[in-house]
Every structure is written in structure tokens, then in C-alpha cells.
Amino acid sequence: xxINYNEKEKIFHLQxxxxxxxxxxxxxxxxxxxxxxxxxxxxxxxxxxILKSSNxxxxxxxxxxxxxxxxxPMYGKSDFRNPAFHVQLENGSTISEFKYAFHKIYKGxxxxxxxxxxxxxxxxxxxxxxxxxVDSLTGLxxxxxxxxxxxxxxxxxxxxxxxxxxxxxxxxxAMSVSVDFDNSDYDMLQLSGAWARESNIYKRxxxxxxxxxxxxxxxxxxxQNPFIALLSKNADEIHGEAYGxxxxxxxxxxxxxxxxxxxxxxxxxxxxxxxFSWLLEPKESFTTxxxxxxxxxxGIGEMSRTYHKLYRRRMCRGTYRDKxxxxxxxxxxxxxxxxxxxxxxDIAKAGSELxxxxxxxDDGWFANRNSDNCSLGDWIVDKNxxxxxxxxxxxxxxxxxxxxxxxxxxxMVSPNSDxxxxxxxxxxxxxxxxxxxxxxxxxxxxxxLTRKDVCDEIIRMVSDILKNAPISxxxxxxxxxxxxxxxxxxxxxxxxxxxxxxxxxLYRIMNEITSSFxxxxxxxxxxxxxxxxxxxxxxxxxxxxxxxxxxVERLKIQYGTSIAYPSITMGAHVSxxxxxxxxxxxSIDMRGNVAMxxxxxxxxxxxxxxxxxxxxxxKQVEYYKEIRHIVQFGDFYxxxxxxxxxxxxxIFVTEDKKxxxxxxxxxxxxxxxxxxxLKFEGLNPDYMYxxxxxxxxxxxxxxxxxxxxxxxxxxxxxxxYGDFYTVRWRLKKVE
Numbered sequence: 210x211x212i213n214y215n216e217k218e219k220i221f222h223l224q225x226x227x228x229x230x231x232x233x234x235x236x237x238x239x240x241x242x243x244x245x246x247x248x249x250x251x252x253x254x255x256x257x258x259i260l261k262s263s264n265x266x267x268x269x270x271x272x273x274x275x276x277x278x279x280x281x282p283m284y285g286k287s288d289f290r291n292p293a294f295h296v297q298l299e300n301g302s303t304i305s306e307f308k309y310a311f312h313k314i315y316k317g318x319x320x321x322x323x324x325x326x327x328x329x330x331x332x333x334x335x336x337x338x339x340x341x342x343v344d345s346l347t348g349l350x351x352x353x354x355x356x357x358x359x360x361x362x363x364x365x366x367x368x369x370x371x372x373x374x375x376x377x378x379x380x381x382x383a384m385s386v387s388v389d390f391d392n393s394d395y396d397m398l399q400l401s402g403a404w405a406r407e408s409n410i411y412k413r414x415x416x417x418x419x420x421x422x423x424x425x426x427x428x429x430x431x432x433q434n435p436f437i438a439l440l441s442k443n444a445d446e447i448h449g450e451a452y453g454x455x456x457x458x459x460x461x462x463x464x465x466x467x468x469x470x471x472x473x474x475x476x477x478x479x480x481x482x483x484x485f486s487w488l489l490e491p492k493e494s495f496t497t498x499x500x501x502x503x504x505x506x507x508g509i510g511e512m513s514r515t516y517h518k519l520y521r522r523r524m525c526r527g528t529y530r531d532k533x534x535x536x537x538x539x540x541x542x543x544x545x546x547x548x549x550x551x552x553x554x555d556i557a558k559a560g561s562e563l564x565x566x567x568x569x570x571d572d573g574w575f576a577n578r579n580s581d582n583c584s585l586g587d588w589i590v591d592k593n594x595x596x597x598x599x600x601x602x603x604x605x606x607x608x609x610x611x612x613x614x615x616x617x618x619x620x621m622v623s624p625n626s627d628x629x630x631x632x633x634x635x636x637x638x639x640x641x642x643x644x645x646x647x648x649x650x651x652x653x654x655x656x657x658l659t660r661k662d663v664c665d666e667i668i669r670m671v672s673d674i675l676k677n678a679p680i681s682x683x684x685x686x687x688x689x690x691x692x693x694x695x696x697x698x699x700x701x702x703x704x705x706x707x708x709x710x711x712x713x714x715l716y717r718i719m720n721e722i723t724s725s726f727x728x729x730x731x732x733x734x735x736x737x738x739x740x741x742x743x744x745x746x747x748x749x750x751x752x753x754x755x756x757x758x759x760x761v762e763r764l765k766i767q768y769g770t771s772i773a774y775p776s777i778t779m780g781a782h783v784s785x786x787x788x789x790x791x792x793x794x795x796s797i798d799m800r801g802n803v804a805m806x807x808x809x810x811x812x813x814x815x816x817x818x819x820x821x822x823x824x825x826x827x828k829q830v831e832y833y834k835e836i837r838h839i840v841q842f843g844d845f846y847x848x849x850x851x852x853x854x855x856x857x858x859x860i861f862v863t864e865d866k867k868x869x870x871x872x873x874x875x876x877x878x879x880x881x882x883x884x885x886x887l888k889f890e891g892l893n894p895d896y897m898y899x900x901x902x903x904x905x906x907x908x909x910x911x912x913x914x915x916x917x918x919x920x921x922x923x924x925x926x927x928x929x930y931g932d933f934y935t936v937r938w939r940l941k942k943v944e
Contacts, residue, residue, distance in 0.1 A: 211336045211357045212314050221312075221338060222252055223355060228362045228504040230355075232280055232340075238308030240280040240340065240353075242389045246450065247506050278389035278473070281342070281353055281368070283307055290469050291419070293477055294368075295382035297486075298347060303381065307342040307351055314338050318356045318365075323713050325747030326457055326499040327356075327365055327523050334359060334523075348374025349489075358523075362504045362515050368497045372489040380487040384479035385456065386500040393417075393468045394442055395452075398509070400434035400769050405757035405790055407431045407738035408769035410852050412440070415468050423463040423481050427655075427691025427708055428735055429456075429742040436773045437464045438512065439476065446510040446847055447890070453505075453512045454478050455773050457524075458498035459744045460712035461485070484694065486705040501743065509772065510890075514844050517775035521842070524743050525750035525778070527723065529730045533837050534751065534777065534808045535612060536564075536830055537682070541571035542758070542784050543814035546579050550595050550602060554609075559815035561609040563823060564830040567682055567810075568606050569614035574599070576626070582652045585621040586628030588670045600678040607679055614682030614730075615674070619667045620715065621688065624652050635663050637707070639695035647689025655689065658714030659696045659707055668721050675726050685719075685749060687735040719748035732780055741770065751778050751808055758784035758812060760795045760803040760933070761876055764851040767806060768859070776861070777841040781807030783829075785814070795933040797822060801829040802872055802935045806840060806859065809833045836870045836939060839863055843870075846890035855879070858887055866893040866909075867942040873919060875934045886916035892940070901939040912940070 213222045219234040220243070231243040231252070274288035284292035285304035297303050317332030329335045338355040352369040366386045372378050393415045399422050400408040413420065422437060424430040435456035441449040454476060456462050461481035468474050478500050487495050501519065505512035521530070538560040544552060557568040575591055576584035590599045603613035622629050622636055624646070629636070636654040638644050646652045657663050675683070694707045723731055731749035733740060737756035745752060752774075755766045763781065770779060781804040786794045804810070811826070818826065833840075839861045848858035848871075860871040873887055892898065892909040899906050900917070907917070920936050 211359055212338050212355075214312070214314060220252070221340075222249070223338065223357050223364060224248060225357050225364060225504075226360055226362050227506065228364070230357075230364055234309045235277070239274065239277065240309055240342065242278045242280045245388060245390075245452070246504065275469075276471075278391065279387070280340075281307075281351065281387055282389075282475070290475055291465065291467055291477065292382070293384040293387035294351070294370075294380070295482070296344075296347070296349060297379040297381055299376045299378075305344055305349075306346070307344050307349075310341045310343040310350070312338065312340045319354070321367055321496050321499060323716065324457070324496060324498055325524075325716060325744045326367070327358075327363075327501060327519060328526075329523065347376065347378060348372065349378055358519070361519055363519055364502045364504075365499050366502065367499045369494055370489060370496075371494045372491050375491055377491070378489045380489060380495055382482035382485070383487070383495065383497050384477045385497040386454065386479065386502065387475060387477045388502075390439070390474040390476070393472045393474045395439040395474065396442065396444070397466055398438040398440055398772070399464075400436055400772060402431055402766075402769075404431050404736050404739065405755060406762060407741065407755050407766055408434055408772070409765055410769045410772065410850075415439075415466060415474060417468045417470070417472070419465060419467050421463060421465040423461075423465075425461050425481060425483060427460055427694065427711060428687070428740045429459050429462060429744075430690070431735075431737065431739040434773070435462045435464065435478075435742050437466070437476075437478070438509070438772075439466070439474070440509065445508055447508045449508050451503075451505040451509050451512040452476075453501075453503040453516065453773065455501045455503075455516065455743055456498055457501060457743045457747070458712070459715065459740055459742050461708050480709060484705055485709065487709070488703055488706070498744070510846060513772055513847075516773045517771075517845060520743060520746060521775050521777060524746050526747060527750065528727050529750050533841060534730065535566040535682070536833060537567035537569050537614065537810035538565050538815060539569040539571055539684075539782065539810060539812045541616075542789055542812045544573075546573040546581075548573065548594065550597065553595075553602065554605060555816050556814060557606045557609055557611055559818070560811075561611050563815065563827045564834070565611065565811065567612045567614055569616065569682060569684060570602075571616040571684065572618070572686075574615070583623045583625040585618055585623040585653060586626045586656070588617070588674055599674070603678045603680060612681040613679060614684065615678075615680050616684045616686060617671060617674075618686040618688060619671050619718070620656055620658065622654050622656050624654065629654070634697050635660070637691060637695060637711070638693045638697075642693055645692040647692070653689055655691050657696050657698070657711075658718065659710035660698045660714070664714050664718050667718055671722055672725060675722075675729065680729060682730045682732070684732050684734055684753065687733075687740060689736075716744070716748070719745075723748050734780075738766070738770070741774065743774075746774075746778055751780055753780040754807065757790045758782055759788040759791045759793050760800045761793060762791060763803050764857045764874060764876075767803070768847060768851055768857065771845055771847065771859075776807050776845055779807035780810065781805075782810045782812040783826075784812045796935075797825050799874065799933040799935045801825075802937055803874065805829070805833050805836070805937075806861075806872060808841070809837070836861075839868050839870050843868075844891055848887065848890055849873075851876075860889050860891060862891040866891070866896060869898070869940040870937060871940070872937045873935065877932050878930060878934070884921050885919050887919055888916035889913050893942075897943040898940040899943050901941055906943055
């Protein structure tokens with residue numbers, strides 16, 4: 210069984226595919242962390258938690274907790290590092306003392322109430338350990354929840370607080386996970402950025418003190434993704450150890466790495482405690498979001514592929530989880546708000562002629578929405594632009610052979626809207642304070658999703674549109690962070706619950722709408738990748754990766770996002786040149802090849818293409834239809850990093866190793882450089898592979914250890930010529 214308990218030694222041994230996680234109950238009742246790393250097949254129980262002083266041993270009842278690697282550390286009992294939780298009693302004190310009470314081990318994985326999480330379809334896929342700790346003074350129970358996935362190097366963790374006492378308690382901090390490492394010889398990897406440059410990779414050496422990433426924007430944010438990893442020194446894509454932590458949550462979070470005086474390391478992750486508290490009445494409970502922990506002994510690449518497999522199969526849900534995603538055209542950068550029915554049909558008709566499968570009508574189709582300063586919340590078709598209505602437009606586009614998709618921003622309201630004039634207090638606000646408008650000060654407020662009546666109305670409005678037109682795709686946008694974090698419906702003592710209650714309300718809305726319309730493909734968006742987190746993937750199996758569609762910038766964005774998230778979850782489009790975000794001119798080959806490394810589409814005016822451009826696009830569409838099963842469901846290997854030089858390369862390989870698609874990108878040309886070779890990854894060394902279209906056959910060994918020549922353009926001088934050069938190879942096993 211993947212979870213074993215030795216009663217004599219009081220040790221829990223959790224075993225995933227190739228990793229072990231070991232916990233020990235001390236004589237004092239405290240719970241110690243013993244080990245997390247490579248799988249231990251034979252455990253002889255001779256190792257004890259490594260203490261930080263020779264004056265104590267693990268059996269000492271009076272052991273200072275500052276010297277003990279703890280499994281879920283508390284505050285105020287001789288541990289001076291940051292605790293995993295913080296509880297305030299009615300008398301104002303905040304000291305806790307929790308000790309082991311009992312545990313349960315069972316097959317399968319429980320659901321988390323009101324929260325998205327990884328799941329199993331069969332109880333044999335995973336095993337779960339619940340350890341209950343109790344504070345005898347207050348009666349507060351803490352249930353530590355661990356699930357081990359048997360066929361992946363994955364352990365998930367969450368915590369449930371249950372007030373079994375008679376007094377009100379207030380949670381001031383409630384982390385989902387805390388792990389103590391016995392040294393600090395690691396680098397910390399994070400995914401950080403901003404609007405239009407999300408998920409850039411940063412790596413730094415651990416030093417004494419706190420190093421952290423977090424968000425206080427009410428969303429997981431483009432600035433800091435809720436993911437970190439600890440890497441052994443000199444770890445790279447294929448070598449070294451990697452410990453990944455990813456929070457399944459879409460709101461304010463913190464991920465903190467603390468190196469103490471003894472140069473040991475504590476990692477904690479969960480809801481950001483700043484401006485957070487949660488009142489626990491007697492018999493009430495609070496559940497923290499899940500953290501997905503991944504261990505790799507073979508570098509960052511193996512860690513990433515573990516996350517990819519888990520999220521593709523056991524985070525994403527619904528009809529489209531295992532279904533190839535359609536090639537789309539979106540009208541946003543083609544028209545912005547300036548369109549009418551005729552223009553939309555012209556773009557759709559051009560798309561149909563090129564083999565595109567889905568047309569998406571973006572912002573501007575409702576009320577009097579001719580700019581971004583009005584009408585959000587008034588989800589009524591603008592008859593001036595679409596005189597025959599949404600349903601007729603969708604039907605006409607369906608007759609062209611395309612499915613029809615629609616943009617919404619359901620969480621927002623404009624002050625200049627009928628909804629706001631009718632319900633001015635339905636937005637997040639605090640009394641007597643000015644309401645900060647968002648989206649570049651364009652008068653956009655956030656609806657108060659802590660309120661059931663507001664959530665019910667959003668569900669009704671969106672559902673009415675989806676029920677009355679043949680819509681097969683929804684782009685769900687969210688274009689500003691949360692400010693004035695307060696609610697009319699919450700009492701003063703619960704106002705600091707607003708941010709978390711907003712997220713819970715959002716999950717309820719998304720769950721009800723996506724469950725009611727299971728045949729619609731939902732894509733999330735938050736000014737691009739501002740809410741690209743695993744929790745949203747639970748409801749919507751793909752995300753618009755970034756509002757930046759420039760191919761060169763997208764190399765870094767998509768490469769960085771792939772550290773934790775699979776390509777099938779990344780929306781990626783070809784846009785016009787000069788690019789609307791950075792003004793760069795790149796070839797349509799470069800733009801197409803970058804976008805084909807995700808869920809492929811176009812975001813430009815197809816009616817303006819030349820005959821030559823139409824031929825190129827038609828070939829791109831045909832090619833992607835041939836390879837999308839490899840891109841969307843294959844294993845992803847990063848070969849060359851855009852963060853380390855002028856070149857980028859990656860490869861997608863099917864699980865059976867019989868097919869692959871590799872791509873190479875060079876941003877700027879350099880003089881007097883000979884043609885080079887690219888070594889592939891992830892192939893079967895014993896297979897023979899044909900490079901499709903080139904009448905060449907290589908062994909897997911040759912392709913991985915010798916490599917292939919990067920094709921040249923200038924035959925006379927034997928060189929690649931010009932900026933923004935790209936090439937791709939499609940491989941098939943020779944049967």
C-alpha cells in the first residue's frame with residue numbers, strides 16, 4: 210500500500226511512483242517531518258528527524274520546537290520561524306499547542322468542499338492519509354490531508370480546521386502546506402512578470418531570511434504565479450532534484466521560503482495572511498486550498514511533465530479534457546469595438562475558406578459597448594451592430610462550417626450601465642470611500658461575489674445568453690484586480706473574509722455554468738495570464754496565456770508557463786504585424802510556429818490577407834490539424850531556453866514515442882556563424898524515425914545524441930540568413 214504506518218516507530222511512509230515522504234509522531238505528540246525525496250523501498254527506521262543541537266533527541270518531551278523539523282508548525286511554543294497557521298482566542302491570545310490525536314488511511318481522494326482540486330476517477334489511483342491534531346485548551350482540531358498518486362510523483366496537501374470547542378476562534382493565518390528541509394543548498398525558481406509578459410523564469414540562490422512570491426490583487430496575478438520550485442545546485446532540464454509547489458487557488462496567496470539560523474529551510478504556501486482572517490464559530494470548519502507537490506530526481510523537465518500529465522488528466526474536467534481543441538479566429542485585434550454584422554461575417558467567411566473551425570466574437574457585442582468605459586453587466590445584444598441578433602449571427606456562421614464562440618466579462622460592472630444604476634452596492638466597496646475604477650481608469654468595478662444574490666444574477670444572465678444561441682465556446686475575461694475589499698452583506702467582524710469569499714463565489718459561479726453547459730469549451734482570461742492557475746483549469750480547461758501576441762515575447766511566456774502548465778491549456782494566436790503590443794515585425798512562419806505550440810488560432814483581419822498569405826495560413830491550418838494530437842496530448846521537452854540566449858527549441862513527443870514535433874527559433878541573425886545541429890529529447894533511442902517530408906530516416910539515438918542539422922537558407926555562403934528564423938520537424942516511427 211502506498212501509505213504505511215509503523216505503530217512501533219510511529220512513522221508514516223508515503224510512497225508515490227518514485228518518491229517517498231516520511232513523517233514521525235514524537236513522544237511529545239508533536240509531528241515531525243523526516244524525509245521527502247527519492248523513493249525509499251526498504252525503511253529500517255534507524256533515521257530520526259535531524260535536530261539542530263546535540264543536546265536534544267527526538268524523544269525529549271521538552272525539546273525546543275525551534276530545533277525540530279515540524280510537519281505543520283504552530284506559533285508561540287519555542288519555534289521562532291514563521292508558523293503554518295495562527296489562531297486568535299476570544300481573550301485575544303494567539304498561542305497554540307497542537308498534538309497528534311488520531312489518523313485514518315484509506316483509498317481514493319476526497320473532494321474539498323467548495324474548492325477545486327485534483328481528483329481520481331477510480332479509488333485505486335490514489336491513497337489518502339488524514340492526521341488529526343488537537344489543541345486541548347480550545348478544542349480546535351486540525352486535520353492534515355495528504356493524497357498520494359500511485360502512478361505519478363505527486364503528493365497533494367490540504368488542511369481542515371474544525372472548531373470542536375465552545376468559544377469563537379479567529380484564523381489569522383492558514384497555510385495549505387509547510388515542509389522543513391534539512392539544509393538550504395537550493396535555488397528557488399519562480400514565474401514572475403506583469404501584464405503582457407507573464408510567467409518569466411527567475412532563479413535565485415537561497416539566503417538566510419525570507420524569500421517569497423505573493424499576490425494581494427485578489428487574483429493569482431500576472432505578477433507572481435502561485436508556483437515555486439526548490440532546485441538542487443546545478444539542476445537543469447535533465448539533471449538534479451526539483452521540488453515543485455503549486456497552489457490550486459485563484460486569489461491572494463503567498464509562497465514563502467525561510468532559511469533559519471541553522472541554514473535549514475522551511476517552505477510554506479497558502480492563502481496570503483495579509484488582510485485575511487476567518488471567524489470560526491463552534492462546530493464550523495475552514496478548508497484550505499490544495500497544494501500539488503511534485504518531486505523529480507531528473508531535473509526540471511521531469512517535474513514539468515509530471516505536472517502536465519496530472520493537470521491534463523486529473524485537474525481539467527469535462528467534455529474537452531480529452532478532446533482535440535479547435536483552431537479559431539478571434540476578431541479582437543482585427544476590429545476592436547469597431548465592427549458590424551457584415552464585417553464579422555466577412556472575417557468568418559475568410560476563416561472558413563482557410564479551414565479554420567471556430568469564430569470567436571470578442572468584446573463589443575452587447576448594450577452600447579463602443580469603448581471599454583461602459584455597459585459591463587448589461588448582457589443584452591447591441592442591435593445597432595447585430596440587427597438580427599446573436600442567435601442568427603451564430604447560425605449564419607455555423608452554416609459557413611464554423612462553430613461560434615463569444616466573449617464575456619461576467620465579474621465586472623461599469624458605473625455607466627443599467628445594472629450599476631439599479632444596484633450601485635453590488636460591487637466590492639467600503640463605506641464612505643471612493644470606488645477605484647480599473648482597466649486604466651476606464652470605469653470598471655468588480656461585482657461582489659461574496660453575495661449570493663449577485664452570484665445568482667451572474668449565473669442567470671450568462672445562462673440566458675448561452676441557452677438562446679448555438680454557442681460552442683466562451684472566452685471568460687477578467688480585466689482588473691480587486692480594490693476596496695469590502696461587502697455590504699458581511700458583518701464588521703467578517704470583512705477580512707471578503708477576498709477569500711470572493712474566490713469561493715467565483716468557483717460556485719464557474720461550477721454551475723460549466724456544469725449546465727458541458728458541451729461548451731470555456732477558455733479563461735484575466736488580461737491574458739493574470740489568473741493562469743490550476744484552480745481555474747478545474748473549471749475551464751484552457752487559458753489565454755497572454756495579451757501579448759508578439760512571437761518573440763511569446764517564446765519566453767510559453768516556455769515559462771510550461772514549467773508547470775501543459776501546452777493544451779495555453780491559448781496561442783497569430784496576430785498582425787507590426788505587433789499591437791511591441792510594434793515588432795516578424796514573419797508569419799515565426800508567428801505560426803510559436804502559436805502552433807499551444808492551442809492554435811488567429812487574431813487579425815483575415816480579409817486583408819494577400820493571396821500568398823492565404824496560402825501560407827491554409828497550410829498552417831492543415832499542418833496543425835495533423836499535429837495537434839501531438840502538441841495537445843504529448844510530452845513536452847524544453848531543449849533551448851530563450852532566457853539563456855538567442856535561440857529557443859522544444860519538442861512534443863507522443864506517449865508511445867512513435868510521433869514527435871520539434872521546433873527551433875532564432876530571434877536575431879548573427880554574421881559568420883556556421884550552421885549548427887539540434888539534439889532532440891524524449892525519443893525512443895531504439896526506434897527508427899522518418900522526418901516527414903524530407904525523405905530521411907534516423908535512429909532515435911542519432912537524433913538525440915548527434916542531432917539534426919538546422920537547415921540553411923543561403924546555400925552559396927552556407928548560412929542561415931535573416932532575423933526571426935524558425936524551422937520545425939515532424940517525426941514518425943518507421944514501422
